[in-house]
Amino acid sequence: MARTLSAWTLFVMMAVGLAGGCSETLPLANLPGLAKLPGKVMSQEEQEKAMNQMSEKGQTQPAEAVHEIENSK
Numbered sequence: 001m002a003r004t005l006s007a008w009t010l011f012v013m014m015a016v017g018l019a020g021g022c023s024e025t026l027p028l029a030n031l032p033g034l035a036k037l038p039g040k041v042m043s044q045e046e047q048e049k050a051m052n053q054m055s056e057k058g059q060t061q062p063a064e065a066v067h068e069i070e071n072s073k
Contacts, residue, residue: 042050
């Protein structure tokens with residue numbers, strides 16, 4: 001039992017050490033504060049317009065990429 005307890009303790013200590021060491025490199029530490037968030041929220045119409053623009057760009061981008069590749073040869 002003592003051997004199992006010490007192995008378990010070692011495992012927990014290693015896990016805590018790894019988690020603590022990684023916390024500085026997580027991108028969550030670089031999130032902006034609430035003061036830097038945009039104050040305006042898009043209206044339903046603006047959201048639909050933006051989604052349509054992104055959809056159109058998603059459909060035309062592959063064709064444009066093929067055209068650019070062919071022109072560079």
